[in-house]
Amino acid sequence: MRPADAPPPMLSARGLVSRRGAPEGSAPLDFDVHAGQLLHVQGANGSGKTSLLRMLAGLLRPLDGAVIGWGGDIRRDPAAHFARTAYLGHGNGLSGDLTALENLRCALHVAGTPHGDDAIAACLQTWRLGGCLHTPAARLSQGQGRRLALAGVVLGAKPLWLLDEPDAGLDAASLDQLGEALAAHLAAGGAAVVASHRGPATPAKHTQTLNMDDYADAGNVVSVGAA
Amino acid sequence: MHNPSTFDAPRPAAARSSWMRYASPALFYPLAGRMIPFFAAGAALLAAAGLYTGLVVAPIDSQQGEVYRILFIHVAAAWMSMFLYLVMAGYAALGLIFNTRLSFMMMRALAPTGALFTFLTLWTGALWGKPTWGTWWVWDARLTSELILLFLYLGFMALQAATDDTQRADRGGAILLLAGVVNVPIIYFSVQWWSTLHQGASINLTAAPSMARIMVTAMLLMVAAFWLYSAAVALARVRGIILEREPGAVQAGGEMAAGQTGPRGARTEAK
Amino acid sequence: MLATLSQLALREVRLAWRRPADTLGATLFFIVTGSLFPLAVGPDPVLLLAIGPGVLWVCALLGILLSLNRPFAQDYDNGALEQLLVSPHPLPMLVGVKLGAHWFSTCVPLILASPVLALQFGLPPHAIGILVLSLLLGTPTLALVGGLGAALTLGLRGGALLPLLVLPLYVPVLIFGAGAVSATYAGLGAGPQLSLLGAGLCLAILLCPWGASAALRVALD
Numbered sequence: 115m116r117p118a119d120a121p122p123p124m125l126s127a128r129g130l131v132s133r134r135g136a137p138e139g140s141a142p143l144d145f146d147v148h149a150g151q152l153l154h155v156q157g158a159n160g161s162g163k164t165s166l167l168r169m170l171a172g173l174l175r176p177l178d179g180a181v182i183g184w185g186g187d188i189r190r191d192p193a194a195h196f197a198r199t200a201y202l203g204h205g206n207g208l209s210g211d212l213t214a215l216e217n218l219r220c221a222l223h224v225a226g227t228p229h230g231d232d233a234i235a236a237c238l239q240t241w242r243l244g245g246c247l248h249t250p251a252a253r254l255s256q257g258q259g260r261r262l263a264l265a266g267v268v269l270g271a272k273p274l275w276l277l278d279e280p281d282a283g284l285d286a287a288s289l290d291q292l293g294e295a296l297a298a299h300l301a302a303g304g305a306a307v308v309a310s311h312r313g314p315a316t317p318a319k320h321t322q323t324l325n326m327d328d329y330a331d332a333g334n335v336v337s338v339g340a341a
Numbered sequence: 342m343h344n345p346s347t348f349d350a351p352r353p354a355a356a357r358s359s360w361m362r363y364a365s366p367a368l369f370y371p372l373a374g375r376m377i378p379f380f381a382a383g384a385a386l387l388a389a390a391g392l393y394t395g396l397v398v399a400p401i402d403s404q405q406g407e408v409y410r411i412l413f414i415h416v417a418a419a420w421m422s423m424f425l426y427l428v429m430a431g432y433a434a435l436g437l438i439f440n441t442r443l444s445f446m447m448m449r450a451l452a453p454t455g456a457l458f459t460f461l462t463l464w465t466g467a468l469w470g471k472p473t474w475g476t477w478w479v480w481d482a483r484l485t486s487e488l489i490l491l492f493l494y495l496g497f498m499a500l501q502a503a504t505d506d507t508q509r510a511d512r513g514g515a516i517l518l519l520a521g522v523v524n525v526p527i528i529y530f531s532v533q534w535w536s537t538l539h540q541g542a543s544i545n546l547t548a549a550p551s552m553a554r555i556m557v558t559a560m561l562l563m564v565a566a567f568w569l570y571s572a573a574v575a576l577a578r579v580r581g582i583i584l585e586r587e588p589g590a591v592q593a594g595g596e597m598a599a600g601q602t603g604p605r606g607a608r609t610e611a612k
Numbered sequence: 613m614l615a616t617l618s619q620l621a622l623r624e625v626r627l628a629w630r631r632p633a634d635t636l637g638a639t640l641f642f643i644v645t646g647s648l649f650p651l652a653v654g655p656d657p658v659l660l661l662a663i664g665p666g667v668l669w670v671c672a673l674l675g676i677l678l679s680l681n682r683p684f685a686q687d688y689d690n691g692a693l694e695q696l697l698v699s700p701h702p703l704p705m706l707v708g709v710k711l712g713a714h715w716f717s718t719c720v721p722l723i724l725a726s727p728v729l730a731l732q733f734g735l736p737p738h739a740i741g742i743l744v745l746s747l748l749l750g751t752p753t754l755a756l757v758g759g760l761g762a763a764l765t766l767g768l769r770g771g772a773l774l775p776l777l778v779l780p781l782y783v784p785v786l787i788f789g790a791g792a793v794s795a796t797y798a799g800l801g802a803g804p805q806l807s808l809l810g811a812g813l814c815l816a817i818l819l820c821p822w823g824a825s826a827a828l829r830v831a832l833d
Contacts, residue, residue: 133508171698173697173698173832175508175833193700193701196698196699196700197700199698201694201695201698203691205689205690206691207692208690208691209623209627209686209687209690209692210690211626211627211630212623212626212627212630216623216626219619220620220622221692221695223615223616223619223620224616224619224620224695224696224701224706225695225699226616226699226700228615228616437826485783485787489780489783489784490780492776493780496773496776496779496780499770499776499777500765500777503765503768503769504768506833508830509831509833512826512833513764513830513831516760516764516823516827516830517764517777519823520757520781520819520823521780521781524780527784
């Protein structure tokens with residue numbers, strides 16, 4: 115139970131219903147994500163994880179309900195919501211013909227968090243991509259591409275991260291690195307919503323779990339609690 | 342447990358003032374059903390009157406002979422083709438701004454009728470042009486822009502047919518309609534702006550008509566007939582669309598119209 | 613924001629530079645089809661002079677039509693388009709820059725090639741100048757309106773849908789563009805047509821990026 119004078123949640127969903135899936139929609143979703151918390155979204159394939167993340171990012175219009183950010187409904191001020199949210203979808207957002215450096219440079223600018231080439235190179239080093247700085251993205255492996263995209267999210271350092279299956283195609287070392295990055299992000303006061311089939315490897319007290327399979331059954335309202 | 346949020350999405354008022362509640366497809370469905378027979382009957386009567394006046398009562402034109410009589414259909418169809426496009430664009434704007442489902446449904450319902458009138462305009466125009474100008478077609482500003490209007494209608498309908506996602510079809514089609522709306526003033530004013538073969542406007546809002554009064558009457562009767570026909574057909578079509586998209590609402594709407602008030606029935610329907 | 617726009621423009625131009633076959637597709641199509649007409653209708657110089665402006669404009673238009681998918685299709689596939697949609701910068705500006713860079717990389721080579729092709733039709737130098745000017749004013753409108761059409765049809769099946777949507781809006785540009793060149797034959801100035809092309813361009817610059825970004829949000833919904 116949170117004390118009454120706790121700061122407002124970084125992200126809330128109120129009665130969120132997705133247009134995708136069953137024609138009646140799934141059951142309405144309600145949850146809060148506070149600073150320093152991670153919401154782990156799991157569920158079978160097709161249960162609506164991606165739709166949920168896209169609604170939280172502001173890409174998908176919900177059938178009903180609202181997504182509440184810091185300043186209120188995100189539909190009222192989308193630019194402010196985008197400024198503090200980093201979204202990583204299934205695609206890495208990388209153009210095959212551009213090098214890793216060029217991709218990241220432009221992506222960070224577009225995301226509103228420009229960084230110099232040195233900072234980008236240093237970050238890629240930590241993600242073991244230092245040698246790929248000038249490699250066209252088309253020649254990176256799937257795991258390398260995913261790491262590149264994650265490096266961009268980490269470098270952007272936005273308060274709220276929405277990651278859709280960030281661990282897809284990552285090797286063990288990279289998975290550890292992802293866990294560390296998430297832990298560091300949470301420790302710094304950020305929040306994250308991660309859709310994944312496996313646990314995010316962050317400490318349990320910071321993690322809530324949302325199982326989308328419960329919501330696929332229309333009529334059941336399930337509350338979200340600590341894992 | 343979480344604190345009750347102060348940001349709860351406001352629930353729509355259960356009972357809206359009089360006619361505004363018909364913006365709900367569930368309630369509009371039976372209303373449309375009641376209106377269709379009147380519009381259809383009115384259209385038939387006015388068409389009969391207009392055709393009688395135009396074909397039998399109106400005198401022979403001094404220059405064109407009997408051929409001019411096709412104008413009674415041609416002019417009315419031309420007006421309707423432009424007017425329906427403007428109405429569709431209006432519904433598109435309403436739907437995009439206010440997010441009302443019924444606006445998009447009406448927009449879709451009007452499209453085939455608008456396309457039909459545009460085609461009728463071009464075809465009757467060609468039938469008239471052959472004896473009078475000596476050619477089936479000429480590439481002047483008005484005819485060309487009317488042809489463009491036909492393609493705008495067809496493009497809109499093709500876009501609707503290209504996707505099953507109704508939200509995408511509706512909103513994308515709405516954007517397309519609004520992009521093409523600039524064509525309608527071009528059609529209307531083309532005879533003033535360019536020296537064209539097509540004759541200028543004979544019926545204005547401000548000046549006295551340059552045709553005999555009986556001809557004007559016949560033309561206006563046909564316009565009214567086409568107008569009511571379009572309304573009847575569009576309402577019938579929109580009922581089909583409502584049935585297709587929101588079958589639960591149709592059932593619930595019947596109950597609501599019968600006097601029960603309550604929350605929208607769609608989600609509590611057991612399927 | 614200016615830095616972001618210039619980075620985005622640089623990215624687009626770099627991508628176009630690294631895929632020369634794609635980028636020059638419109639220009640090559642223009643040259644090839646434009647050259648087919650004299651072969652098909654015969655070498656009669658009077659006839660070629662008469663049909664020249666129209667044929668050149670139609671070939672340019674069709675070439676641009678073929679390349680309309682370029683700004684959005686690849687980015688849609690790899691997820692970069694989504695990142696544009698969640699950018700804090702205004703989407704119409706980003707889309708405007710993309711379409712502008714697309715015009716620059718696709719249409720400028722075409723405009724540069726047009727005098728060469730015009731000579732094949734025997735156009736006099738003054739007419740060639742007007743042709744280049746009309747293309748300069750008209751092709752950005754085609755690129756912008758085409759971008760709107762491409763955004764509306766993103767990911768949809770049916771290759772004929774995009775031309776069907778876009779052609780009604782292309783026709784006025786075509787008429788005035790070709791008309792501008794034809795007007796110089798009769799000794800009339802091309803001023804009116806060029807002014808109308810300019811007006812159309814202003815309208816397109818104002819409305820198309822905005823409409824295209826709305827269409828993109830709908831397409832990625």
